[in-house]
Amino acid sequence: DVDEVDANQLKKWNEEQKAEKDKLEAIIAYEGQWLVSLFDDSKIDETLTLHIAKNETKHVYMESPMEGLIQFFKAMKSKQQTFHNIKAIPQSKGNASKQHDLLRQDYVWEMLTYFDSAGVHFWHVDFMVFSEFYATMFSSYGGILAYMVGCLERRFRMCFNSVEVDEKSVRSLLARLRSKDVKDAQIAQEQLDAIVQQLKDAKLIPEAYSDGIHTAIDECFKRCIENTSGVQEFGNQSSSEWMTSYAQYASEVPMKMQAEVDDMASRGDLSRIRPETFRGMSLLDSH
Known part of the structure; x- marks a missing residue:
């Protein structure tokens, strides 16, 4: 007015x-003007989607080497191809050759597969710089790092399914492992093994495995481990500094994840997702 x-x-x-x-x-x-193209999504497969989404290579913005690697990886996956189908580029040492070299490694392919299933979260973190990524993957510890990522991701995914796990029952079973009754302890161990196997076999709910959850966990890691003196003793269980940092981290992660779900609920986000996704996120606290 x-x-x-x-x-x-x-x-x-x-x-x-x-x-x-x-x-x-x-x-x-x-x-200049913004130009918008409309497509019939029922006629677009994954390969065409990747082509439409990629950055131009002959106009204003050139793909970075890391973007090129990710795009190449996704294009191969969309064609149901794996590292077995990647051929080396002879007599070449440029970025294109290095991209091929990376994707020919089974451990790199597996790690990128885990990264890709997490949406865009890992593609934009600080360490995903091509030169650094290439050097790390071909270093003496590149395979070890990829193996650790796989192990941790498989465990992490056990939280994002519709399997109901009652915390009180699990605690009771764990207590029975220390029972003097050998038979009872054996029964408890078998029941615990069955729960773990059920979680391993359960189908992942991708929508529950969200960027917000990843970010919440990253914040816990930075605050409780990366920015503390305990990071110098990473994984050393005989170090009091490490054990203190890890205990704080292990305590904060479930609370931070639950807080993220609660925030989604307060915003009304959970009312717009599929019932099985809602159920999976509601069960996070029990896992």
Whole structure:
């Protein structure tokens, strides 16, 4: 309403905001426009989707080597191909050759498969810089790192399914393992093994395995481990600094994950997802 605009607001509009508005209008009118293409998603397969989504290579923005690697990997997957189908580029040492070299390694392919299933989360983290990634994967510990990622991801995914796990029952079974009754302890162990196997075999609910959950866990790691002196003793169970850091991390992760789910519920996000996804996220706390 013009009547409600005072002199100071009008001055600010004329000196600051109007100039920006005019600049944007000029860009649209004379220098460029947004172009929108509409596609029938029922006629687009995964391969065509990747082609449509990729960055141009002959216009303004060139793909980075890491983007090229990810795009190459996704294109191979969309064709049901694996590292077995990657051929080396002879007499070449450029980024294209290095991309081929990386994807020919079974352990790199497996790790990228885990990264890809987590959406875009891992593609944009700090360590996903091509030169650094290439050097790490071909270092003496590249295979070990990929193996650890696989192990941790498989365990992590056991949280995102519709299997109901009663915490009190599990605690009771764990207590029975220390029973003097050998037969009872054996029965408890068998029941625990059955629960673990059920979680391993359960189908992952991808929508519950969200970027928000990953970010919440990353924050816990940075706060409890990466930014503490315990990181210098990483994994050393005889170190009090490491054990203190890890105990804090193990305590915060479930709470942070639950807080993320609670935030989604308060925003009404959970009411828009599939029933099985809702059930899987509701069971996070019990896992």
